[in-house]
Amino acid sequence: MTNNVYFIGGGQMVTAMIRGLLRQGMAADQIGVTDIDPKRLAWLKANLGVRVSATPDQAALHQAEFVVIGVRPQDNIKQVVQAIAKATPTGTVLSIVAGVSIATIAAQLGNNQTPIARVIPNTMTEAGYGTNAVSLNATADQTAVVKFLSAIGKVAVIPESQMAVFTAFGVAGPNYIYHFFRAMSNAGVLAGLSRNQANELLLENLKGAAVMLTDQHPEILLDRNNSAGGVGIHAANALAQGGFDAAIADAVLAAKATTESLGAHHD
Ligand SMILES: NC(=O)C1=CN([C@@H]2O[C@H](COP(=O)(O)OP(=O)(O)OC[C@H]3O[C@@H](n4cnc5c(N)ncnc54)[C@H](OP(=O)(O)O)[C@@H]3O)[C@@H](O)[C@H]2O)C=CC1
Ligand SMILES: O=C(O)[C@@H]1CCC=N1
Known part of the structure; x- marks a missing residue:
């Protein structure tokens, strides 16, 4: 089981992922979340018991095994990725943002060494069905990423060129x-x-x-x-x-x- 996960954006999809991690036995205090909506944070803390902070927790970002970008494509992705870069993450940056490429995240991180996984999660996994698709950059550890994602359901490792069709056909x-x-x-x-x-x-x-x-x-x-x-x-x-x-x-x-x-x- 993964040791430490940090989520940026604590909306619907991240909530479903956190529920999956908790179901798999991950301790709530191993999960950190930041969101710009204080009400959302209060709800997450009260209902799921996770650690929350109104701004990105630099120490948690630095040491997390997985830093998950869980905001929407319309949100300020650049600002989010720059906050991650500032913390010099030691783990894998995992983005669930529909449509945003690994190259975009790498460019905004400012280096090609940080492991990056682009994931399109499927809400069907809550019912025990549905496939979460993932594409990886060259430095990401496929075994570790697949193990992490297995907490939320079935996993398919796909070339990034298939991400749009997996999103449109599989996840939608x-x-x-x-x-x-x-x-x-x-x-x-x-x-x-x-x-x-x-x-x-x-x-x-x-x-x-x-x-x-x-x-x-x-x-x-x-x-x-x-x-x-x-x-x-x-x-x-x-x-x-x-x-x-x-x-x-x-x-x-x-x-x-x-x-x-x-x-x-x-x-
Ligand atoms: N829902 C789904 O079925 C699926 C969603 N996805 C992807 O998951 C991502 C999240 O979607 P979903 O959970 O539905 O969206 P939500 O709107 O439920 O969650 C996004 C959350 O991020 C917060 N947020 C926005 N900007 C920032 C920021 N700079 N820092 C911290 N928090 C921020 C939002 O706050 P506020 O609302 O106040 O702006 C909101 O609480 C999207 O990128 C989507 O493409 C992928 C697959 C399936
Ligand atoms: O509708 C959406 O934007 C999200 C991403 C794919 C499925 N749900």
Whole structure:
């Protein structure tokens, strides 16, 4: 288990990561957090018992095994990285900021020796599913980083060139399913089911579909479910006319383009 972690930015994603570390048995006093929102810090201290400070704690930054940049792409990343550089970190700098490249962080740190890991964490890991993707610079220790990230779920080490598609397809991935769930639930209510009936049927089908799709191709499953001239094939035709496939593809491509653009202004 990691000895000491320091988070800059204590929002939703960092909170999920801290919960994962605590679940794995890390002591709360081994975790430090700074955030510009005092209310957020008070909440973190009261609910998770971690160490908090209103400004970056230089000594903690210096000695942390992992310094995690957990602010948003729109925040002042340069200022955050410069605060880290000032503390001459001895551990790995781990960024979860969507779209911001390892090269950008290295340039702002002002050296190429500090180990850097760029991570895109997945909130699905809270449920025991979902993959967190990570790319590393040349000096980062892959085994140590993967071990640290294993506390929050499954880990895939990927080339940085795949980070945008992992973000758009994998990490934003649960969103498409939530949108589908909501649309399908409303369709059931529109067609005459109660909300509870619709959601129960939907959840049961979603779980079953996940099992079926684990080892069977969707085209085979669809063929089996669509009788000639029957119910399913008419529904499929309506979905095609509504642009279902194209809407999904456009959503993933929009998310990928956004990931790339979010980090661009920091380069
Ligand atoms: N939520 C998600 O599902 C995922 C998020 N991410 C990434 O995680 C990062 C955080 O996202 P999320 O947790 O949703 O965002 P949040 O807005 O919940 O958290 C960001 C926190 O950082 C604080 N902050 C801003 N600037 C600074 C600063 N200079 N120093 C210290 N704290 C600061 C913010 O305070 P204030 O609000 O007062 O500005 C806020 O509390 C993002 O970069 C995002 O791309 C990655 C994968 C998934
Ligand atoms: O929506 C977002 O910006 C974050 C990053 C990827 C998924 N959630």
